[in-house]
Amino acid sequence: MKTRTRTRRKVTDLTVRLLMIGCVAIALIPLASILETTAVQGGRVISWHFLTSAEPIPCTITNATPTCSYGGIFPAIEGSFIMLGVAALIAMPLGILAGIYLAEFGQHRWGRLASFIVDVLSGVPSIVVGLFVYSLFYILAANPEDVYSAFSGSIALVVIMLPVVVRTTEESLRLVPRSVREAAAALGIPRYKATIRIVLPTGGAAVVTGGILAVARAGGEAAPLLLTALGNRLGFIGFNHPAEAMPPLIYQWGTSGYGNWVADAWGMALVLILIMLSLSLTARLILARRARLIGGSA
Amino acid sequence: MTAPRGRVARSHRRRDRVLDNLFVVGTGAAVGVVVSFVAAISYLLVVQSLPTIRLFGYRYLFGVEWNAPASIFGAEPIIVGTLITSAIALLIGVPISLGIAMFLSEEAPGWLRTPLAALVELLAAVPSVVYGLWGLLVLVPIMQNQVNPDLAATLGRVPGIGPWFQLEPSGGTDLVTAGVILSVMVIPTISAISREAMSAVPRSQREAALAIGATRWETTRTAVLPYASSGIFGAIILGLGRALGETMAVTMTVGNHINGLPTSLLGQGQTIASAIANELNNTAYPLERTALIEAGLVLLLVTLLVNVVARLFVRRVFRGGETPS
Numbered sequence: 001m002k003t004r005t006r007t008r009r010k011v012t013d014l015t016v017r018l019l020m021i022g023c024v025a026i027a028l029i030p031l032a033s034i035l036e037t038t039a040v041q042g043g044r045v046i047s048w049h050f051l052t053s054a055e056p057i058p059c060t061i062t063n064a065t066p067t068c069s070y071g072g073i074f075p076a077i078e079g080s081f082i083m084l085g086v087a088a089l090i091a092m093p094l095g096i097l098a099g100i101y102l103a104e105f106g107q108h109r110w111g112r113l114a115s116f117i118v119d120v121l122s123g124v125p126s127i128v129v130g131l132f133v134y135s136l137f138y139i140l141a142a143n144p145e146d147v148y149s150a151f152s153g154s155i156a157l158v159v160i161m162l163p164v165v166v167r168t169t170e171e172s173l174r175l176v177p178r179s180v181r182e183a184a185a186a187l188g189i190p191r192y193k194a195t196i197r198i199v200l201p202t203g204g205a206a207v208v209t210g211g212i213l214a215v216a217r218a219g220g221e222a223a224p225l226l227l228t229a230l231g232n233r234l235g236f237i238g239f240n241h242p243a244e245a246m247p248p249l250i251y252q253w254g255t256s257g258y259g260n261w262v263a264d265a266w267g268m269a270l271v272l273i274l275i276m277l278s279l280s281l282t283a284r285l286i287l288a289r290r291a292r293l294i295g296g297s298a
Numbered sequence: 299m300t301a302p303r304g305r306v307a308r309s310h311r312r313r314d315r316v317l318d319n320l321f322v323v324g325t326g327a328a329v330g331v332v333v334s335f336v337a338a339i340s341y342l343l344v345v346q347s348l349p350t351i352r353l354f355g356y357r358y359l360f361g362v363e364w365n366a367p368a369s370i371f372g373a374e375p376i377i378v379g380t381l382i383t384s385a386i387a388l389l390i391g392v393p394i395s396l397g398i399a400m401f402l403s404e405e406a407p408g409w410l411r412t413p414l415a416a417l418v419e420l421l422a423a424v425p426s427v428v429y430g431l432w433g434l435l436v437l438v439p440i441m442q443n444q445v446n447p448d449l450a451a452t453l454g455r456v457p458g459i460g461p462w463f464q465l466e467p468s469g470g471t472d473l474v475t476a477g478v479i480l481s482v483m484v485i486p487t488i489s490a491i492s493r494e495a496m497s498a499v500p501r502s503q504r505e506a507a508l509a510i511g512a513t514r515w516e517t518t519r520t521a522v523l524p525y526a527s528s529g530i531f532g533a534i535i536l537g538l539g540r541a542l543g544e545t546m547a548v549t550m551t552v553g554n555h556i557n558g559l560p561t562s563l564l565g566q567g568q569t570i571a572s573a574i575a576n577e578l579n580n581t582a583y584p585l586e587r588t589a590l591i592e593a594g595l596v597l598l599l600v601t602l603l604v605n606v607v608a609r610l611f612v613r614r615v616f617r618g619g620e621t622p623s
Contacts, residue, residue, distance in 0.1 A: 013513040017405055023397025024414065027489075030482045031421050034432045041435075097328035105322055106329070116609060117333045123536070123605035124339065124598065125543020127571045131594040132339040134578070135346045159339075162332050190314035192321035220425025223545035226575055247427045251546055254431045262435070269428045280423050284416070 035273070042270025045263050051077065051271070055233050055244075058258035069260035073268050075235030079243040082236050083150055083229060084219055087157035092211050095162050099169025099207075104195055106170075115170065122163035129159045130224030137228070150236060150243035153229030160221055161214035168210025172203040209283045216279040220272065222247030246272050340598065347592035349585065358592060364556045366581060371589035373596065375559050379473065379567040380597070382560065383548060384541040386477025387484050391541075392534055394481070395488035399530075402489075403496035404518045415493070422486035430550030433479045434471075438551060441478070442470030446564050449474070466565035468553055473560060473567040476552035480544055484537035491536060491612060495529025496522055532611030539604040543597060545571040570597045 049072060056071025102115050133156040137147045176199050184194035200207065222245075230242040231252060237243075250268050253261035344351075350358060350371060361372015398418060402411055446465060454463035466472070499522050507521040523530070553566025554576050560567045568576075570593045578590050 009513055009516070013515045016515040017401075020397045020401035020405055023394045024401055024418075026394055027398055027418055027421065027482070027485050030432075031417065031424075033436060034424055034428065037432055037436055038428065094328050094331060097325045098332045101322070101325035101329045105326070111329075114329050114333050117336055119609050120602060120605045121332070121336050123539050123601055123608075124336070125545065125571060125601055127543065127545040127574055128339065128343075128594050128598045128601070131574060131578075131591060132342055135342045135591060138346070139342075159335055162335065166332055191318045193314075193317075195321070216423070220427070222425070222427040223571070223575055227578060230579070247425055247546070250427045250431060251550065254427075254434060255550060265431060269425075269431055272425055273428060276423055276425060277420075 038266060038269050038273055041263070041266035042268075045267035046270055050264070050267055054235070056260055056264065058256065059260040060258065069263075071264075073246070073249070073264065073271070075233065075244040076246045076249045076268065077271070078236050079150065079229065079232070080219065080245045080247075083154045083157060083225075083243060083245060084215055086151075086154040086239075087161055087218060088211065088215055090154070091158045091161035091165055091214060094158075095165025095210070095214070096169050096207060098162075099166045099210075100173065100195060100200070102166065102170040103173035104191075104199070118163050118166050121159075122167065125223075126160060126221050127223040127227075130156050130227035132156075133159065133224065134227040146240065148228065148230035148242040149240050150229055151239040153225050153243060153245065154239075156224035156228045157218040157221065160218045160224065164214040164217055165210050168213060169203075169207050172206030172210070173199060175206070176202045205286050205289070209286045212279050212283040212286075216276050216283070219279070220247055220276055222251050226251070336602075340595075340602075343591055343595040343598060347588050347595050350588045350592045353585075358589070359596070362559050364589075366583045366586040369583070369585050371586065373570075373589075373593050375556065376568050376570045376573045376593060377596065378559060379552070380542055380569040380571070382473050382563065382567065383476045383480055383552065383569055384538055386474060386563070387480030387541040388534065388538060390478065390481035391484040391488060391537060395485050395533075395537070396492060396530065398485070398489040399492035399496055400518055400522075403493045404522060405514065415490070418489055419486050421482065422490075425546075426483065426544060427546040427550075429479055429483060429547035433475065433547060433551040437479065438470035438475055440470075441472070441475045442468075446470070446472070446474070450564060461561070462563050464562045464564065466562050468564060468566045471551050471553040472565055473552060473563045476548045476567070476569070477563075479547045479551055480541045483544060483547060484541050487540050488533045488537040491533035492526070492530045495526040495533065495612075498529070499525045528611050532608045532613075535604055535608035535611065539601050539608060542604065543571055543601050545575050548572045549575045570594070 051072060052074050053070075053072030055073065055075055057068050059068040098118075102111055102118075105111065106115060133152050134147065136155075137149070137152045138144075141147045180198060180202060181194060184198050185191075189198070225245050225248045229245055229248070231248055232242040232244045235244060246268050250265045250272070253265035253268070256262065354361070354371065358371060358373055359377065360374050361370065362374050363370050363372050364375065365371075402415055402418075406414060446468075449463050450465045452463075454460050454465075456463075503521040503525055504517050507517040512520065548569050549572035552569060552572055554568055554572060555566035556568045556573055556577070574590050574594055578587065581587055581590070
C-alpha cells in the first residue's frame with residue numbers, strides 16, 4: 001500500500017518533468033522553423049548586389065522576364081538606418097536624462113508613479129503609437145500628402161524607444177552602490193557633477209546596452225512605420241518625404257503575391273534578423289561582462 | 299588674503315547649488331516629457347475620434363456592420379476578433395509558458411538554465427513581421443491542409459462548440475491561425491516573468507517541503523506555485539496585453555474580413571490592430587478614418603487597463619520578495 005503510493009508519486013513526478021521538457025521542446029520548434037526558413041529562403045537571394053541595389057519591379061504574368069527580378073533592398077536599408085539613427089539621437093539623451101532623475105531623485109511618490117507610467121508606456125501597442133504620430137502629423141500637416149514622412153517615422157520610433165532607454169538607465173544606475181555617491185558627497189563634489197562624472201560612467205556600459213536594446217526593439221517595428229513613413233520606392237529623399245524601411249517592406253512584399261518580391265521579403269527578413277540578433281547579442285555580452293565585474297568587486 | 303578666497307569658495311558653492319537645482323529640474327523635465335506621451339496619446343486619439351464618438355456613441359461598440367460608403371461603423375466584429383485571437387493565444391501559450399518557467403526555475407540543471415532561457419528569449423527578438431511572413435508561408439498551409447480539417451472533424455462534431463469549428467473557405471488565414479502565431483509570441487513574455495516570480499520564492503520554502511519528503515513536483519506545486527501565483531498572474535496578463543495589441547503577425551494571417559461577426563474560428567476575421575493596419579492608409583472616407591482611430595482608442599484603453607493591472611501584480615511580488623525578513 002505504502003510502496004504503491006510512493007511509486008505513484010514518483011511516476012507523477014516523472015510525468016510532470018517530461019511534460020515540462022515537452023513544453024520547452026514545443027516552444028523551440030517554431031523558433032527553429034522560423035530561423036531555418038529565413039536562413040534557407042533568405043540565403044537564396046542575399047548577395048552584395050541585393051544589399052546595394054535599387055528595388056526590383058514585380059514579376060507579373062505579363063512581365064515574367066528574368067530582368068524583372070533584378071534588384072535589391074538598398075532603399076529600405078538606407079531608410080531604416082536613417083530613421084533609427086535620428087530616433088536614437090532624440091530618444092537616447094531624453095531617455096537617459098529621465099532615467100537619471102528616476103534613479104537619483106525619484107525616491108518619492110511622484111517619482112514612483114512616473115516610473116510606473118514609463119512601464120505602462122512600454123505596454124502601449126506599437127500600432128497605437130503609429131496611430132498617435134499619424135494623428136499628430138495629420139493635424140499639423142498643411143495637406144494630406146505631408147502626413148507621411150521620414151520625420152514622422154522617426155518620431156514614432158522615438159516613442160517606441162523611450163521606455164526602453166529610461167528603464168535600462170534607471171535600473172543600471174540603481175545598481176551603482178550607494179557608497180560611490182556617499183564618497184563623492186564626502187569629497188564635497190556637487191550632486192550634478194557626481195552623477196555625470198562618477199555615477200553615470202560606473203553604470204555606463206549598461207546605459208549603452210539600453211540604447212542598443214532600444215534600437216533593436218524599434219528596428220523590428222513595422223506597424224508604426226506603416227502609418228507614418230509609409231514607404232518610398234525611390235529611397236530616402238528628405239525628411240519631409242515618405243521613406244522606405246525594412247519591416248514595412250517585408251509586409252508589403254511578403255503579402256504581394258509576386259514571386260520575386262516574396263523571395264526578396266525573405267532576404268530582407270534574414271538581413272533584419274541578423275541585425276537584430278547581433279544587436280541583442282552585443283547587449284547581452286556587455287551586460288554579462290558587467291555582471292561579472294560587479295559580482296567580482298562585491 | 300582669506301577674504302577673497304572665502305568669497306570665491308562661496309561663489310563656487312552658490313554656483314554648484316544653482317547647477318544642482320538646474321540638474322534636478324532638467325532631468326525632471328525629461329521625465330515630464332516621457333510621461334506626458336501617455337497623456338498626449340490618449341488626448342489626441344480622443345480628439346481625433348470625436349466625430350464618430352458623437353455620431354454613434356456606445357452603439358459603435360456593438361454595431362456589427364462596417365460599411366464605409368454608407369457611413370455605418372460598428373466595431374463589435376473587430377473587438378470580438380481581437381478577444382478571440384488573444385484567448386486562443388493564452389489558451390495555448392499559458393500552459394507551455396508555465397511548463398517552461400517551471401522547468402527552468404525548478405528542474406533544469408544549472409548549466410542548462412542560461413542557454414535555454416536565452417533560446418526562449420530569442421523568440422522575443424524575432425521581429426513580428428517575420429512571424430507574419432513565417433505564418434503566411436509556413437504555418438498557413440499546415441493549418442489549411444492539416445490542422446483545420448482535423449479540428450473540424452473532431453471538435454466540429456462536439457455539440458455546443460461544434461459550430462465554432464466548421465470549415466470555411468479561409469485559405470488557411472483565419473482566427474485560429476492568428477491565435478496560434480500569437481501563442482508563440484506570448485511565450486517569451488509569460489515564461490520569463492513567471493520564471494522570475496518562481497525564482498524569487500525563498501529557498502527555505504522548497505527546503506521545508508523537501509524535508510517532509512515531498513517529490514520535486516510536489517514541492518513546486520505546494521511550496522513554489524502558491525507563493526509565485528500573483529507574479530504568474532501578472533505575467534499572463536502582460537502576455538495578454540502583448541497579444542491584444544500585436545499587429546503585423548496577425549494582419550498577415552487573420553484573413554482581414556472586416557464585415558460581420560465571425561461565425562467560426564476556422565473562418566476569416568479581423569482584429570482592431572489589423573483593421574487599422576489594413577484600412578487606415580487606404581480609406582477615402584474621412585469618417586472611416588475617425589472610426590479606425592476610435593478603434594485604436596478602444597485598444598489603447600484596454601491595453602492600458604491590462605498593463606496597469608499586470609504591473610501591480612508583478613510589482614507586488616518582487617517588492618515582497620526583496621524585503622529582507
